[in-house]
Amino acid sequence: MSLLVTQPAPDFTATAVMPDNSFKEDFRLADFRGKYVLLFFYPLDFTFVCPSEILAFNRAVNEFKEHNCQLVGISIDSAFSHLAWKKTKINDGGIGDIQYPLVADLDKSISRAYDVLLDAGIALRGLFLIDREGIIRHQVVNDLPLGRSVDEALRVLHALQFTEKHGDVCPANWKKGDEAMKPTAEGVAAYLSAHGGK
Numbered sequence: 001m002s003l004l005v006t007q008p009a010p011d012f013t014a015t016a017v018m019p020d021n022s023f024k025e026d027f028r029l030a031d032f033r034g035k036y037v038l039l040f041f042y043p044l045d046f047t048f049v050c051p052s053e054i055l056a057f058n059r060a061v062n063e064f065k066e067h068n069c070q071l072v073g074i075s076i077d078s079a080f081s082h083l084a085w086k087k088t089k090i091n092d093g094g095i096g097d098i099q100y101p102l103v104a105d106l107d108k109s110i111s112r113a114y115d116v117l118l119d120a121g122i123a124l125r126g127l128f129l130i131d132r133e134g135i136i137r138h139q140v141v142n143d144l145p146l147g148r149s150v151d152e153a154l155r156v157l158h159a160l161q162f163t164e165k166h167g168d169v170c171p172a173n174w175k176k177g178d179e180a181m182k183p184t185a186e187g188v189a190a191y192l193s194a195h196g197g198k
Contacts, residue, residue, distance in 0.1 A: 002115040005139055009039070009130045010113035016072075016101040017082040027103060029072075030134070036069035036160075037130040038153055041105075041116050041123040045077040045085045046093065049147045053125075054095050054102075056150045061099045068132075069157055071100035076111060076122055079104040116141060129156055131164075171195075 004010075009029060016027035029037065040057070042050040057064075057071055064071050075082075082102040088094025103110070111117040116126035127148055129138035138156050142148055159170040168180035171191060181191040 003139075004114065004128065004136045007136055009037070009128065009134050009136050010110070011134075012103075012110045012113065014103050014105060014110060015079045016103045017079050017086065018101055019097075019099045021083060021086060023079050023083075024101070027101060029130075032070050032130075033134055034132050036067070036132060036157060037072060037128075038064060038069055038157065039072045039074065039114075039128045039130060040148070040153075041111060041114065041126040042073060042075050043122040043125070043144055044075055045081045046088075049125075049145060050075075051085075051090075051093065051095050053147050053150075054098060055090070057153075058095075058098050058100065060150050060154060063154060064157070067154075067157055067161060072103060073098075073100065074103040074105050074110060074123075076105050076108050078106050127153060129153070129160065131160065 011028065011030045013026055013028045015023055015025045018024050042053060044050065054073060061071055082104060085095050086098055090096045105111050108117055108121065111123040114126055114128065116123045118124060124144065125142035125146065125148055127140050128136050131137050137160055155175055158176040159174055162180060163169055166180065169183045171181050174180060181187050
């Protein structure tokens, strides 16, 4: 498993099913330069943990948009499979009206580039936060049965934007609105004096 944090995000061009259910055959990651991108891989359409994650991210899609962040889901399924899953009612195991793109990685080249492809031919649950310059700033990879936390993905996005804006660093369990830390010896001492016992 490669560590991609601090590296340019591997670019790709692929077919994606867009929020309006159209197919965009030349969907390019590079087209989102200037925005943050939360790119997440999931194993397969019509499976078990995957719809719970996709729906959870969809419930938060507006908060990601408000923070200039584009959600992008991706699996090794075809665009036709993505569309069929979107057209399947949630009560029947579908995902319904998802409002962010789902990319088809049918040749598995994108999963391979992000080093999340298993020998079995499906992707682990990789999640990558890409900054406005196209650099990966955060990655987490879960095994197949372990669903991810949308709240944690948002927390890390908020932390990245906070540190970019203010220059302070975000300590353990930092949440939007919390006090951060000056990246100096004095800053660490002041922060720990105030919060070390909590």
